[in-house]
Amino acid sequence: MELTNKRLGRHGVLVSSLCLGTMNFGWHTSEEDSFAIMDRALELGINFFDTADVYGWSVERGHTEEIIGRWFAQGGGRRDAVVLATKVFNPVDRKANLPEVNSDGRSLSAYKIRKHCEGSLKRLQTDWIDLYQMHHIDHACPWDETWQAFDALVKQGKIVYVGSSNFAGWDIATACQEASKRGLMGLVSEQSIYHLDNRMIELEVIPACRHYGLGLIPWSPLAGGLLGGALEKYESGRRT
Template sequence: MEYRRLGRSGLKVSEIAYGNWLTHGSQVEEDAARACVAAALDEGVTTFDTADVYALTRAEQVLGKALGGVRRESIEICTKVFWPTGPGPNDRGLSRKHIIESANASLRRLGTDYIDLYQAHRYDHETPLVETLRAFDDLVRQGKVLYIGVSEWRPEQIAAALRIADRMGLDRIVSNQPQYNMIWRVIEAEVVPLCEREGVGQLAWSPLAQGALNEHREQGAPDQQRGTLRNLAVANRHAVVRRSGQVGDHVGTVVCALCGRTVTSVPMSVPRRSDATSANTEPCVDAVERTLPKVQELLYERFDPPLVEHIDHGFVRTAQSCGPKPERPGHSSASRNTHWPSTPDLRIAMRRPHMPA
């Protein structure tokens, strides 16, 4: 395992992080989750990414128990705040009240005295940005948080936060956690150049598009493994992959190579195995032990620009038959922080300006 500095900060994170979205506390039994965490630690993973909203706060609790007994100084725990964690009007967003209360609750669930990286899970249009940044800065000064980051923020939002922090002497953002994969590369146009200039690292989530990019090799997988994807309304992405016959077995290499050269760390979710139970943890452990070495190998595999252009062309051509990204229930297009590119913008969104050799 290799370790990289997170942005321009002094914090080093493992190039492959362990994420537990949609798994711990919901689809994976607690004993299996503990076994997976232990397997990840054995492979050299030191960075663990979660959020207060995952599995309605239970994911943090499961991760905290799984990391119990591990020397705290040897790992980096990352979590997030924004989405609702309760029924009240202040149980969501990035107000001072919610940030402080959520941080204290996350600390209790994780069983730790401090959070290495505390991230704003989305941008809050209803709260003044100054209030949000001051609350994060207060947590840093109290020693409850060491570094702060954001997730799925637009470039102008990141830039505004950095300007305010510099002007007011507040703690700066050191990381951004965007979705980034072969069919969702919108960060390349503006977010990545901005972050490179400002010293903000990238922790890319969904490097395989929630399984869509390796579905062609798992056509016989049980429906339970893909049911959650349908519930999350990502059918368009699967359609693009299914209709792009040119992608083939190259996609894993290219996805990992892109991530390895653009981002600091790639949070890989726990494999969702329907045959993993409290009495049988071997399927998840085996998946972790087989996956991590292969991903590490692909992170440093060289690839030719013509191959990427070939794959891009296939995605763009087949995406023309796909409609806009479906709405999340209760969320309008005006309130979303990220957008599925329309057909005219797709080629621009997927273009990589400086493709490495």
């Protein structure tokens, strides 16, 4: 299999045409198998890895990032070979820590963005995140605060690009326009659910991405395994 690298929307960064999703690492896929998958991905030319600060739910939120961090720590140029994407928005309550201020909230406040970025960097054992994505829209927090927080992280060298996930077309337009007013690069990508059985983003999200030059990152392209034949067919069933 030969993969080509493509620009992420209108921006300069090159990523593989396939992105390795890591949501199952640590709680469904063992750490050993996760390491093997990431090694194999690099061998095949997949240099784009996606995760989130909350992945690893049934073990502990953040556990998936820790696994990726231990994989990076093996060296061999692994970190430099990967365009690393993670996300912020949801609460990440760590069992070993005392409850943090605002820990219950789902938000894109400056406090949360700064705090959770530091946590992700520590778990991932890296100095920077290539693509820091807003996991969901936060209609309660003003864009002044959100964009100021992301801009501060860019200037500190802790993140390179900002993306969105699960945004509506209108949210993408607003985010891009608010960033432009401040002279910021703004969004470079949107990550949305997209597969043959769910094509809703074709109505507004994809047109918005095209208009603003965003790269589109589909998640669950096989509908959680449904389109890949992962589900078993039973001979008998029941009517409800």
